[in-house]
Amino acid sequence: MASTDRIKAIVIGASAGGISALQDILTGLPADFGLPIIVLLHLPENRESKLVELFAHFIRMPVREARDKDQIVAGTLYFAGSGYHLSVEVDYSFSLSCEAPVFFSRPSIDVLMESAAHVYGKGLLGILLTGANQDGANGLTCIANHGGLTVVQDPGEAQVATMPNAAIAQMQPDLILPLHEIHQLLLRLKTTV
Template sequence: MSPTLSQRATRLQAVVIGMSAGGLEALSQMLRDMPEDFGLPLIVVQHVPENHPSQIVEIFQRLCSLQVDEARDKDRPKPGHLYFAPPGYHLQVEMDRTFSLSVDPRVHYARPSIDVLFDSAADVWGDQLAGILLTGANSDGAEGLHSIARYGGLTVVQEPTEALADTMPRSALKLFQPDYVLPLAGIRQLLLRMDR
């Protein structure tokens, strides 16, 4: 008998999150007061301008109790950490479960690209991965989330009517039916269920 969605949510190894326009506010709502000993790594791609220093790490260090870091080449993601892709670099997960950064061509006009992270993480973690796609103004992330679904991972899309920019969640919904379509409060509750 195949596991229920609730059972799948409790046997995960990592969570990848993609977002663009409106994403920082959405993520801050999801992660505020998240337990500092949260049992999974959270790995995020937010579309950011390539040639400007990002303040995302500093912002989220103040907003949540997780350890917040910019992902670095060869780092191994750890539970209780929130990682952001650095501006101007694609973030991938290698088969040895370490990060790698690249300056390969943009995907959907973006570097970092959500699809690049999601595809590589799906290859590594398979059905022990959760992918969450939030607000955004282009279609980056839809194909990557579909890849996670094909590997048996748990897939979550923000309710488009709640999103500041609904193109990204709607693009995913046109492509396939994810496991969950939830408002931010629902995604937060699901994350807490993933904690082991």
Template sequence: MNAVHAKVHADVLAGRRIDAVVIGASAGGIDALLRILPALPKNFGFSVTVVLHLPDDRDSRLAEVFQQHLAMPVRQADDKMTVQAGRVYFAPPGYHLSVERDFSFSLSQEDPVHFSRPAIDILMESAADAWGQRLLGILLTGASADGAVGMARIAACGGLTVVQDPKDAEIATMPSAAIRLRAPDLVLPVPAIRALMTAMMENQ
């Protein structure tokens, strides 16, 4: 992490309590996530919940694949499962994933949003309502506008919002849509997002 990024991270995290992280990504997202999540230590003290756009008609092996690269436990989120710190959760295919006010997951099969189920917006909006200002939302590369409304809700609830720099994204559509709708707290390339998440450990 360079000195500029270190100062930005220290400033944005100063005095802020983060309990949970939600991440949205679509096309190019697996590569971006594989550059971010493996850097997190086993004792990372926050939950991380990810929606990655997936085909509805096949099982997901994301949890299994990412577990091979991560020190943290990785799970596929399930209905009524309690969100726990120190774990990474992936949304299952074919279901929208929400977080309830009691910090448990809820699955539903409502209509797709931006042609996607799971939809990033649904996770982020519900997580913003659950955690409020204690939430960090991260939006990465993708080819739709999904996530823009969710990031705006996180910001409106006082949470911290980070969008991948469109110039750094494999596909800039998703981060660009979020930036146009509401300016995020930070616009960062993937290495700086990874550094921000590891810097969070110092603020636990």
């Protein structure tokens, strides 16, 4: 299992039931949380995301939508927008693309996690939450193969267990945790900027 003291960034993937799960794990993080958190929640392609507005009401750290060419800033919570795949580039910036959907999803959790794994390596924490398809299993496997820390929500408490179960069937996550323990893990990772 990767060491938590090496974590430099966090990527979180979720789908069906994800808004509630994200509220459970992100609410209460301190304003000076020193790591970037990049969240991808499956969204319909034809709808503008309102996640930044929603989460900015109860998250104390800065909340932004990830934009093409934006540099990733520590201590910021980023959300992927709708209609484009989101990737992390080697210069620690974001890129957006229109490649084909992965598991019927664009943005895709796999695309985000795989790109972040290549950039952050053992410094990446990947978290996969509730969802109704297999997106994220390949991405979490890639994070593990690059030495990062992998966490899957306990399927027994997931609103839709398909996504956590797909990851567990494909690889052995470092941790399988209920949401309150994922929240506690994030609090332990807090660093100062």
